[in-house]
Amino acid sequence: MKSPTLVHSSTRERVRLSELSDRDLLLALAAGDEPALDELIARKSGALLQLAWRLVGDREEARDIVQLTFLRAWEHRLRYDERFSPNTWLYRIATNLGIDLLRSRGARQRQLEPVRSHFVRLADSRRSSVGELEDREVTAILHELAGALSERQRAVFVLREVEGLASAEVADVLGCQPSTVRNHLFAARKILRRELAARYPEYAVGRGPESGKAAP
Amino acid sequence: MSCRDWRRLLAHRFDPELPVPREWERAREHLAGCPSCRREAAAIDPTLAFQGAAAWPAGGEEVEAVRLAVRALRRTGRLRAGGAGARPGARRRMAFAAFFAALLAMLPAVVDRHAGELVRAAAVRSGGGERAAPRPAGPVASAIDGLDRPLARIYEWGAEDLSVVMVVDESLDV
Numbered sequence: 571m572k573s574p575t576l577v578h579s580s581t582r583e584r585v586r587l588s589e590l591s592d593r594d595l596l597l598a599l600a601a602g603d604e605p606a607l608d609e610l611i612a613r614k615s616g617a618l619l620q621l622a623w624r625l626v627g628d629r630e631e632a633r634d635i636v637q638l639t640f641l642r643a644w645e646h647r648l649r650y651d652e653r654f655s656p657n658t659w660l661y662r663i664a665t666n667l668g669i670d671l672l673r674s675r676g677a678r679q680r681q682l683e684p685v686r687s688h689f690v691r692l693a694d695s696r697r698s699s700v701g702e703l704e705d706r707e708v709t710a711i712l713h714e715l716a717g718a719l720s721e722r723q724r725a726v727f728v729l730r731e732v733e734g735l736a737s738a739e740v741a742d743v744l745g746c747q748p749s750t751v752r753n754h755l756f757a758a759r760k761i762l763r764r765e766l767a768a769r770y771p772e773y774a775v776g777r778g779p780e781s782g783k784a785a786p
Numbered sequence: 787m788s789c790r791d792w793r794r795l796l797a798h799r800f801d802p803e804l805p806v807p808r809e810w811e812r813a814r815e816h817l818a819g820c821p822s823c824r825r826e827a828a829a830i831d832p833t834l835a836f837q838g839a840a841a842w843p844a845g846g847e848e849v850e851a852v853r854l855a856v857r858a859l860r861r862t863g864r865l866r867a868g869g870a871g872a873r874p875g876a877r878r879r880m881a882f883a884a885f886f887a888a889l890l891a892m893l894p895a896v897v898d899r900h901a902g903e904l905v906r907a908a909a910v911r912s913g914g915g916e917r918a919a920p921r922p923a924g925p926v927a928s929a930i931d932g933l934d935r936p937l938a939r940i941y942e943w944g945a946e947d948l949s950v951v952m953v954v955d956e957s958l959d960v
Contacts, residue, residue: 608853615849623842632842637855644860712836731837734814759799762833 584609592656599647607644617657618664624728625668626675627713635671639664654742661743665729669721715765719758726754727762792816792823799831890952 587609590598595613598606618639622632642663650659712732716724722744729740730751737755741748792813814837817824828835 607856611853611856612849615852616844619844619848619852620842629842633848633852633855636852637859640852640856641859644856708835727836731833734811734837736811759831759833762836763831766832 593652596643596647596650596656596659597652599644600650602647607640610643611640614657614660618660621661621728621733622664622668624709624712624732625665625725626671627716631671635664635667638667642667655739658739658742661729661735662745665725665743669725672721672724711766711770715762715769718761718765723754723758723761726751727758730755731759792827796827796830799834890950 583605587595587598587603587606590606590609592613595606595610599610615636618636619632622635622639623629626632626635639660643660646663654662716727719727725744726740729735729743730737735743737748737751740751744751795810795813817827817834817837824835
């Protein structure tokens with residue numbers, strides 16, 4: 571008697587997908603391979619959740635952004651351009667969604683700021699600089715101060731300074747020139763220094779290179 | 787990179803015209819791993835402290851929740867970030883679908899009244915019987931599963947290029 575033939579095995583399928591590179595995974599996605607989407611979610615959710623949270627400062631909204639990012643990746647899978655790295659493509663979708671959300675948030679966010687300030691001020695005032703605060707306190711202050719930035723300044727600052735992407739990568743994600751990234755970054759730092767001095771003078775002891783201490 | 791080296795690079799943070807040197811990437815790594823330098827750097831430029839903003843340690847449960855949510859969104863529709871509306875034109879398509887569903891719901895009554903004019907109704911009784919009728923031939927019959935069931939009604943309405951076909955099991959008594 572002829573032995574049965576294995577037509578499909580989910581386990582083998584998962585192993586096969588887990589061995590693909592990110593780029594090949596997106597190509598499999600473009601070919602309509604639905605399990606490839608699950609593998610992509612497993613690989614990239616953590617980084618995207620972190621990016622979205624740092625961008626919008628709210629975990630629920632960050633979850634929404636990440637879900638929609640994967641949904642769009644699936645819907646627009648045929649538009650994936652192999653010239654971009656998979657991370658850049660996904661970051662681009664997530665960042666654009668985050669910018670849209672920040673724009674729609676508008677006045678509602680500004681109303682919440684005094685409330686946030688109250689909680690952030692619970693941070694230990696004995697510490698003399700923001701560099702001595704705990705990470706969660708630094709993050710809370712960043713989320714509060716970032717309200718003073720435009721959406722694109724905020725995206726540039728988070729991608730470049732917090733996530734540590736190179737300027738060229740940030741330019742790819744935002745679809746602009748590296749010089750534009752530099753200008754946004756410079757403006758964002760300036761605004762954040764000013765806002766920190768205004769709201770948290772106890773931590774804003776920045777002296778800049780002109781003090782002589784950090785001159786090149 | 788030593789604790790002293792990164793200081794000379796700080797000027798780049800205060801001048802937008804200066805290109806960001808490649809060494810700055812190594813300076814970032816040094817600051818991330820050296821608490822005393824990080825404190826000093828934050829004293830010179832407080833925004834440097836934000837490089838160490840807390841990470842969100844999204845675990846397996848979080849990832850699984852994303853996977854399930856994406857699957858549900860793909861099946862049931864979609865949301866936009868911020869709760870804004872669905873994709874352009876979706877409401878119009880949904881209204882059309884609702885109208886079409888209502889039309890289908892009303893169809894049996896229409897069939898009973900205008901059976902001879904618009905609709906061909908055939909009772910399929912594979913075992914033979916009082917209203918035995920031939921199975922409809924052609925692609926409609928072959929494309930519908932379950933037509934061999936003993937009692938079913940098939941309604942077809944429309945022209946050759948566009949037609950509505952409804953199969954009703956007589957046990958539903960509609």
